[in-house]
Amino acid sequence: MGSTVALYLIVALAVGGYVGWHLRTARGASADLRVYKNRMPGFRRVRNRSGLVSLVVVVLALLAVRALIG
Numbered sequence: 001m002g003s004t005v006a007l008y009l010i011v012a013l014a015v016g017g018y019v020g021w022h023l024r025t026a027r028g029a030s031a032d033l034r035v036y037k038n039r040m041p042g043f044r045r046v047r048n049r050s051g052l053v054s055l056v057v058v059v060l061a062l063l064a065v066r067a068l069i070g
């Protein structure tokens with residue numbers, strides 16, 4: 001039981017760190033848009049890509065945990 005819990009904890013920490021980094025990148029890309037008017041299309045791409053990557057990683061992690069449990 002202890003090794004299973006440790007595996008879940010490691011997976012949760014890895015996924016949380018990865019998703020957190022991408023969400024921080026997405027938030028940083030829209031932090032001060034008034035200053036960077038010329039760079040807005042690039043920021044929009046970064047924000048959309050980071051949000052999508054975060055969503056995909058969370059879904060894959062939930063599917064992996066479900067497969068490990070079941």
